[in-house]
Amino acid sequence: MGRGLKFRHGVHPPDSKDLTAQVRIRRMPFPDEVVLPLKQHAGNPARLLVRVGDRVERGDKLAEADGVISAPVHASAAGTVASVSLWPHPDGSFAPAVRIAVEPYSAQVPRPRIIPDWHGLTAGELVDAVRTAGVVGLGGAAFPTHVKLSPPQGAKLDVLIINGCECEPYLTTDHRTMAEYPERVQLGIRIMMRCLGVNRAMIGIERNKPDAIEALRRTLPSDLAVTVHPLTVKYPQGAEKMLIDALLARRVPSGKLPMDVGVVVQNVASVATIAEVFETGLPLIERIVTVTGGGVKKPSNLIVPVGTKLRDLLAACGGLTDDARGIIFGGPMMGIALANVNAPVLKGTTGVVVLSEAECRPPESYPCIRCGHCLDACPVFLNPQLLGSLARSGRYLEMEQHHLGDCMLCGCCSYVCPSNIPLSQLFQAAKAAVKRQKAAA
């Protein structure tokens, strides 16, 4: 297919998507309680609006956006606010969260509401509707979508890129969304194009999802310039900078945003959610989650109320096998390993991967043998070997000069390292240390 459909470097982990790639999405039953952290997005945590004992219906607002880069949080099930307290968060910390005891006999019907008709709305009104619905990026980073949809004055945008790569192994959330709801994705693209004022959209999908490519090609609108582009299967194809390079051969300069090369990238599940806001009028209170891995008895793609605790989610998938050893929120390359099954599903939770003993990375580590495999893997052409040795001796500011800031913690270097050196962990720690040093200075 020639140039333009892949990026340089990257790695090829086994994609392991067979477990759920052809499993239809099903709706999980409502759990007994849901826990909604106030911080489920990049930016400021939301401001609490409810009190303990309040009765809430499904879709009611629990907390309001605090500032521009923030998003409201809505009740994902009808019930009573049981507590507002610190609760295990999927990032490993304890964070303020609203716990709702779900009404067991409720029909879970949301309050009557006006569904906005997108045909008649201006770009600003569309963005407003997305903001009040609490939509954030569903690809993992959970950046508030309305911020992305309102580019600053003077920004010259020409292309909207829809990210359907799903390059993380195991996950099939985006895959199933595209295969089962292609019309919804197309509606979302139409609305986004109107918001951004661009007249060209490109959908990038890795070639290992032929049914998704086919479904989106079949539903392409005839009146808009939307195209579907199959991409090489390679991790991290779905990283914004890699995707833009692959599709348009434009390189986002170091330290800049996709907007600086005229592009907005949006994950395909978020696009579908935008469309859903205008289909149902409901805010973002449920999402599609892949629960998979060798440690799950019944790997599934589920529609899950946001705030469902991990234990309820795993129970809905038949529970864990005897050799389950690692529970990962998100994909296995960038996700977070958790030991607390009370942590809830967030708006940005793409999946839960339970690895069996055989699938986990072995614990043994060896000295660096300077093989250079990490340099060949790094998609942003860093020298992880050098950065790793600097990190080990605590020379964080020197790492800055070697472009630590460009590292996106994709984990390719750690993945290929034959000595199993936790490079991306070292870089994450170094980034935090640099931030602290700068704040102190």
Add this chain to the structure above:
Amino acid sequence: MSTAPLIVSASPHLGSPDSTPTIMWSVVGSLVPVVAAAIFFFGPSAALVILAAVAGAMGTEWAFGPPHALQDGSAAITGLLLGLILPAGIPLWMAFVGGAFGIAFGKLVFGGLGQNVFNPALLGRAFLQAAFPVAMTTWPLRGGSQAWWSLAGDNLALPFMSARETDALTGATPLGLFKFEATPTETWSLMLGATGGSLGETSGLLILACGGYLALRNYLNWRIPVSIFATVALVAGGLHLVDAGRYPGPLFMLFSGGLIIGAMYMATDVVTSPVTNLGCWLFGFGIGLLVVIIRVWGGLAEGVMYAILLMNALVPFINRATQPTVFGTVNQRGRT
């Protein structure tokens, strides 16, 4: 649900199946045919010399190295490679000392695996060359009145007591023949290995095949041997065109001496070669150039060992000069 604890570690949670021990032991495995060829050409002496060098290297690593260091296989490689670049008739105690020296002073003093500047096997050989020049340049030949199973040269000599055996059949290497006696050797004998020389440097095609297997598995950087061979072929070819009588042809240069085993197994030692691909091209170019210079104009018949050791010393500078250009930045030449 089981009671075994869950693993909570940082991402990524998957790892490539190629671990450092896998790579190291694969290198050892890939050398098995080369060792077999050495035994075929030089008889049981070959096995004894290689075993002595391996024992010296692994024993030293075991005695002075970090705990469990033998499991990673790097000491076994050092011993094996050193054994393969020794003459068949060398006293076994010398081979043992060479292995021990290579590990102790070529690797452990720097801090063990991954820290050394010079290839330990070559350092061991350089030490032997300096300490025992006669034993290191006496090349037994097979055939003649000797049976295949008889030991070559002074294998069993006691330390510092070696008395030369008078009737051993020895001969010069093809490079020595060419340089000092102006006698060329058939290219086919060079490729297959029926010549004088060190144990493992005589069967060029076999070493190429074994190294090629490692390159396919991405266990060695193919750019280094390709760069070395190309440089040697081009430079030697150019000289040969100028004066075919004085300068040997490129095929002779490629298949004689230790060039092939040096390029495939010594120069590609991951620890002592550059980490960048561009650096690997430069590194190979430097080695190729030095090999031709030493062979053609130097006082020695063979220069692969010193060429690699010299370029090993330059690796930190090569690494610094060939840092990759970070995505989305502009390098000094103005290219992205």
